Amino acid sequence: MKLLVFGKTGQVATELQRRLPAGVQAVFLGRDHADLADTASCAAAIADGRTEAVINAAAWTAVDKAESEEALASVVNGDAPTAMADACAKAQIPFLHISTDYVFSGQGDRPFRPEDPVAPLGAYGRSKLKGEEGVRAAGGQHLILRTSWVFSSHGANFVKTMLRLGRERDLLKVVADQHGGPTPASAIADALLLAVQAMKAGAPGGTHHFSGAPDASWADFAREIMTRAGLSCRIEGIPTRDYPTPAQRPLNSRLDCSALEAAFGIPRPDWRSGLDEVLKELAA
Numbered sequence: 001m002k003l004l005v006f007g008k009t010g011q012v013a014t015e016l017q018r019r020l021p022a023g024v025q026a027v028f029l030g031r032d033h034a035d036l037a038d039t040a041s042c043a044a045a046i047a048d049g050r051t052e053a054v055i056n057a058a059a060w061t062a063v064d065k066a067e068s069e070e071a072l073a074s075v076v077n078g079d080a081p082t083a084m085a086d087a088c089a090k091a092q093i094p095f096l097h098i099s100t101d102y103v104f105s106g107q108g109d110r111p112f113r114p115e116d117p118v119a120p121l122g123a124y125g126r127s128k129l130k131g132e133e134g135v136r137a138a139g140g141q142h143l144i145l146r147t148s149w150v151f152s153s154h155g156a157n158f159v160k161t162m163l164r165l166g167r168e169r170d171l172l173k174v175v176a177d178q179h180g181g182p183t184p185a186s187a188i189a190d191a192l193l194l195a196v197q198a199m200k201a202g203a204p205g206g207t208h209h210f211s212g213a214p215d216a217s218w219a220d221f222a223r224e225i226m227t228r229a230g231l232s233c234r235i236e237g238i239p240t241r242d243y244p245t246p247a248q249r250p251l252n253s254r255l256d257c258s259a260l261e262a263a264f265g266i267p268r269p270d271w272r273s274g275l276d277e278v279l280k281e282l283a284a
């Protein structure tokens with residue numbers, strides 16, 4: 001299978017490059033070859049007559065910065081995937097796109113199901129929701145995979161921030177009233193690669209959830225990072241109101257991933273083993 005992937009340097013795109021199975025060849029387009037702000041060039045990259053499936057692993061992921069630059073975030077996360085999905089529908093090839101828990105309001109404590117009503121709290125969530133709507137409206141075979149709290153050994157993420165701060169300080173205050181599923185980028189890459197092969201074989205796709213288990217708070221996640229990395233830094237849980245940020249975050253980011261497991265046989269990954277892998281890679 002000839003796969004085209006938007007994104008080259010991001011967490012998920014890097015893991016996709018490392019984990020391609022035999023029989024799948026992929027071209028990865030970085031910002032230098034496909035700027036998502038230029039939606040026509042993204043669509044043109046797909047219409048080459050050779051691509052058999054497309055994964056979009058690129059996105060505007062700066063959640064706070066999106067508050068002050070919503071117009072650009074909306075093009076990158078909304079218009080670009082819409083143009084990609086239109087081009088894939090025309091070419092009759094599957095389009096796989098990654099979305100986020102931030103499309104939900106975060107109210108309640110029940111895990112959100114794919115069909116639950118959306119109500120993003122901020123600009124990033126709105127831009128990602130616009131992308132979802134565009135992908136569905138294109139009418140082609142697609143998978144929208146909503147995930148959360150992504151981490152890996154590369155790029156900027158919570159694990160790497162905690163390790164840096166944990167080496168410098170004895171005590172860290174970390175938000176304890178936001179709950180979700182930390183998700184290894186490697187597991188997202190594996191899920192996408194399994195799904196794309198299933199979709200080439202006729203699986204319909206749709207909108208699905210995929211996040212690591214068990215659900216945790218950021219403070220729980222931080223404690224596990226310190227313990228598994230052998231750092232003595234203590235973690236004090238604080239409420240979100242004591243850690244103000246430009247963008248409001250959902251308190252409940254739990255995702256019900258059972259539909260994905262039923263449709264594709266892909267279970268929730270245990271993020272604690274993913275964390276061990278990442279710590280091993282960072283130590284090497």
Ligand code: NDP
Pocket residue numbers: 007008009010011012013030031034035036037056057058059060061076098099100101128147148149150151155156185
């Ligand atoms: P990263 O932030 O690691 O990478 C994002 C990638 O997108 C980078 O390679 C970046 O390129 C590229 N990019 C950004 N803007 C443009 C642009 N205008 N043109 C071309 N490329 C661009 O993202 P992740 O791998 O963590 O995220 C993958 C997906 O998962 C995204 O759809 C994201 O919304 C979603 N997601 C992520 C979460 C997280 O915690 N990170 C949580 C929930 C969902 P460059 O290196 O050049 O900037």
